[in-house]
Each structure stands twice: as structure tokens, then as C-alpha cells.
Amino acid sequence: MASPRFFIDLHGCPKAMTDAEKLTASLLDKGWLFVSEEEEREYTFVVTCGFLESARKECDRSLEFYLSDPSLSGSVVAVGCYPELFAERIDRLHKGLHLQIGVNRLDELLDSLHVPGVPDGAKVLLGGSRWNYLKISEGCSHRCAYCLIPKIRGPFHSRPWDELAKELDVMAALELQEVVLISQDTAAYGKDLCDGLSLSGLLRKIDENYSFPWIRVMYLNPQGLKDETWSALGEGRVLPYFDIPFQHASPKVLKGMNRGGDVEEHLRLLERIRKVKPDAVFRTTLITGFPGEEEEDFRILESFVREARFDHMGVFAYSDEELAASFSLPDKVDQAVAELRRDTLYEVQNGIFHEKLEPLKGSLQTLVLEEPLKRGLHRGRLWFQAPEGIDGWAFVKGAKEKSNAPLFVRIEGYDYDKGGYLTHYER
Numbered sequence: 058m059a060s061p062r063f064f065i066d067l068h069g070c071p072k073a074m075t076d077a078e079k080l081t082a083s084l085l086d087k088g089w090l091f092v093s094e095e096e097e098r099e100y101t102f103v104v105t106c107g108f109l110e111s112a113r114k115e116c117d118r119s120l121e122f123y124l125s126d127p128s129l130s131g132s133v134v135a136v137g138c139y140p141e142l143f144a145e146r147i148d149r150l151h152k153g154l155h156l157q158i159g160v161n162r163l164d165e166l167l168d169s170l171h172v173p174g175v176p177d178g179a180k181v182l183l184g185g186s187r188w189n190y191l192k193i194s195e196g197c198s199h200r201c202a203y204c205l206i207p208k209i210r211g212p213f214h215s216r217p218w219d220e221l222a223k224e225l226d227v228m229a230a231l232e233l234q235e236v237v238l239i240s241q242d243t244a245a246y247g248k249d250l251c252d253g254l255s256l257s258g259l260l261r262k263i264d265e266n267y268s269f270p271w272i273r274v275m276y277l278n279p280q281g282l283k284d285e286t287w288s289a290l291g292e293g294r295v296l297p298y299f300d301i302p303f304q305h306a307s308p309k310v311l312k313g314m315n316r317g318g319d320v321e322e323h324l325r326l327l328e329r330i331r332k333v334k335p336d337a338v339f340r341t342t343l344i345t346g347f348p349g350e351e352e353e354d355f356r357i358l359e360s361f362v363r364e365a366r367f368d369h370m371g372v373f374a375y376s377d378e379e380l381a382a383s384f385s386l387p388d389k390v391d392q393a394v395a396e397l398r399r400d401t402l403y404e405v406q407n408g409i410f411h412e413k414l415e416p417l418k419g420s421l422q423t424l425v426l427e428e429p430l431k432r433g434l435h436r437g438r439l440w441f442q443a444p445e446g447i448d449g450w451a452f453v454k455g456a457k458e459k460s461n462a463p464l465f466v467r468i469e470g471y472d473y474d475k476g477g478y479l480t481h482y483e484r
Contacts, residue, residue, distance in 0.1 A: 062090045062098035062131075066123070066185060067399045068116050069106030069241045071445075072210075072277070073137055074183055076160060077104040080136070080167075099131040100155075100170075108205060108413030109376045111238060113139055114144075118473050120151045127153070134158070135419035136166060141209045142380060178223030180231075187425055188235035188271075188444050189228055193259065194219060197241040199280065201304075202315045202383040203347065203375065206241050213242055215250050218262065225267055234425045234463060236263070237269035237444060244286050253351040253378050257289035264293035270463050271425070271440060275300045279318055279326060292336045296440055299330060302342040306361035307354035310347050313386060327365055338441040340369035340448065343402060346395020347375045348386035353397050362405050368413065368441060369448045370406045372399045414471055421483060423463040424451055439466075439478060450477035457482075 063084060067077050079101065081091060092098050101123045106112040116139050125133070127437040132155035135147055141159035149442040158166045164174055182189055192197070197206045198213040228236055238260075240246065246256040254262070256274070263272055263330035277287065279301050291297030305311050330337050344359065352460045362370070374395035377384055426437045435456045442448040442465070451476065453466050 060088045060090050062092045062095055062096065063100040064092055064096070064098050064130075064302060065183070066094070066101065066103045066119050067157075068104060068119065068330065069108070069112065069138060071190045071237070072192055072241070073104055073106060073160075075135065075190050075239075076137060076163065077102075078181045078183050079164060079175045080104070080178050081181040081183065083167055083172055084170075085181065097129050097131070097273050100132040100134060101132070102134045102136055104167065105135055105137040107138035107140075107142055107209060109378065111376065112138050114118075119454070120147075120154065120155065124151060124153050132156075132354075134166070136160070136163070138209045139339060140461055142205065164434060178227045180224055180227040182231070185427055185444055187233055187427070188237060189226060189233055190239050191221065191228070192216070192240055193238050193243065193246050193256075194240035198245075199242065199278065200315050200382070202313060202386070203344065203380060203381050204430050205381055206378065212243065213245060215246050215248070217250060218252070218254055218259070221259075221396070222266075223451070225263065229267050229269070231478050233269060235273060235444070236267075236269045237273045237275060239275045241276065242278050243274055244278050249383050253389055256286050260289040261293070262462075264295055265455065269318050270294060270423075271296055273298050273443065275443065277301045279323065282326065284329065286319075286330060287330060288333070294327065296464060297334045297337045298340070298441060298443070299334075299337055299460050300340045300443070301326075304342065304344050304359055304360075305347065305350075305354075307350070307357040308348050310354050310358075313383070314344075314345050314347060315382070315399050320357060320364075323361060324364060331352075338368045339365070340371075341365070342371045342373065344373050344375050345398035346390040346392070348383055348397075349388040350375075350395075358398075359402060362402055363409075366413070367406065368410075369443075370402070370405075372402045374399045417468050417478075418470060420468050421465055422480070424453060424466045425463050425481065430438050436477070437464075439468075439480075446476070450475070451480050453480045453482050455482035 067079055103119050105116040123133045134155050135157040137160045140157040194215040196211040196213045287429045303323055306320045311318055423440045424437045426435050428433050435451055435453050437451050439451045465483045467477045469481050471478050
């Protein structure tokens, strides 16, 4: 009997990628064959995102696309965050779907396919060939008013060291150049473990026991972020890369979001880190147009962006989600206003980025290669750029494609059309 063939269509965040990797590893472990989107197969798994309506509509389009050609797609399965809260909607919209199953029930999906559970340390690279995500915890116990994650993925719980080590062993065997620690609330790692291991302790353990050239941390919630938590960033091979999603700076808006803090508190945190870690690089995410955000609140946020001088920043116009607590809040902001405010913040940030670019020109930096391009040009990432182009790219001339370690390159400038630094290989 021929082995079943399958294809995975991935949507959503890095956490969804780790879910897809476990599913893929489980199927491959039992002899299934991963084929391309153009090849006929028995199953198509659409790993979905359910966080925002725009993401759900994107998944709807993918499901319809695969359902329209069953001779190519085979049985179509929706798995992940979307089915966790919106099963009735999926049933209504997508007739002929073989199965839908939520993100917290992967074992049930495998059982239905007669595939025993996920192998220990299962790891298949669905992202880059030289980096991978390590999900160190699941769920979230915060109750941010705009967020559905606690409803989708449940309360926060850390993965113990023994479990993480099995996955890290596989990554080490693959000689990855970078491991990226992710979760919904990375800074809270270990608070529910009985062995006393915290995020800083986990980072030191990884640095001591493995030889990844780069160790990166994403998603440090500023609420309750203690000095002892971020102190390990920038030590050893842990990059001084601080991804802190402040979301806003107005105390009134933050209170409405069910988050704490204000401009002064945010800036004090950045100042403390910069004082101890002079090479620190900062990324943040912000939301404009949250219900009740008045012009004064936006000016507070804009002033904060000017003072904070982030290296990287993502801004999202608020999306009103029916199942989120913020849906019932009064004083909704017009979508066009929210988007205009978003664009204004990007203009401010672009000016800051341009100012920060000047002292970088001529500097020597480390870079990992991602893929070869044409005429001796490669695309890669500098140490202060997270995977998947979240912080843009770097383009390097003269690099050797087979290099299995970070390269030293010199920054020449920035190509705004390509969205990347222009660099030249040094050694």
C-alpha cells in the first residue's frame, strides 16, 4: 500500500509554524510523503490563524481554493486557531471539508489519521534552513481587551527543560545558526514550574549546553518585566535584541486595553536596558485607533515613539473583534482615522530609522545567509534582524553560499525599494 501524500498550507504566527512542524514531523515519522502544492495527494492540511477577521478571511480563501479541486487536494483539513473558536462558521462556509480541529487537539487529529502521537523532540524545518523557532510556553493568562489568544490557546503554561532539551538536541544536530525563543508571554517563562527555572536561567542553560551562534528572544511583555528577566539578553551568545510590545503609551488607552504602564514607565525601562546593554536593539508593536483613543492620546503615543527611538516597529490599526472584550467598549474610532494615525507613526519611525542608518554605514556586522539570488548576490539577515523579514533583510555581495556560520559583512547603505541593507562580505 502506497504511503499517503500530504501538503501543508501554513497561515499565522511563529507559534502556528511550530504546530505545523510537529504535525509534519509526526506524519513523516510514520512514512507519509510531503509533496508540493502542485502534486496530487490524499490530504491537504490548512494550518489556520483565527486572531483577526482579516486572517480568518485569508484562511477562508485558502480552504475554498483547495476544496475546489478535490482531485488535486484530496481531503482538506482545517487545523489550528481558527477552528478553536469559529467551528460553526467554518462548517457553514466550507462544505465538503473532511475535518476541522482546534489548535489544542493535535493528538486527536493524529488519532483520526491513525498516526500515534508526536515523537519526542519532533522537528521539521518549515521556515529557514538555518534557523528555527523554539516555543517555550503555550497560552496566556493576561487579559488584554483586544486579544483572543487566551480564549484560543488557553492559560499560560511553560514547557519544562527536559521537553525543550529534546527539541534543542534536534536543532543542534541540524547545525542551525539561530534558535529563536517564542511564546505568547516569553518573559513569564518558568513562573509555573516547580524547578525554579526562569527565562534568564533558561537562556543560560541553552548558551552553556548548545553552540548555536545566535540565540534570540521574542515577545517580552513589558507588564512586570523585571531587570533579572531581561538581564541574560546580550550575555554569551544571546543577542541583545529586545522585542517589547508596548502597544500604546497613553495611560487611559492602556487602561482600556487592560494593560498597565505609561510613557514615563516605558521610557524608564528602555533607559535601564540601554544603560546596562549599550548594544541593545529594540523592536515594539503598537495599536492605533483603540476605542476611546482621542487625539490627545495619539499625540502621547507619537511623542513616545519619538523619544523611544526604536530600531524596529510594527503598527496595527485596531480591529474590532466580536469575541474580544474591547468589542463592547464605547467611543469607537473611525477606521480611516486609525489607519491615518498608523501611517503617521510609520513616517516618524522612518525618520528615526534614517538617522540611525548613518552611523551604521561602514560598520562591521555579523550576518546569516538565507538564500542565493542572482549575479553573486545573497539575501540574509544581520544579527539585529529577526527571521521572516520582520525587520527587513540584508543583501550581501561576495558571500560564500556554503558557509555554515555567521559571516562578517560591512554595511554600505540601505535599499528602500528592496527593504534591506546593502552589505559586502568581509570574512
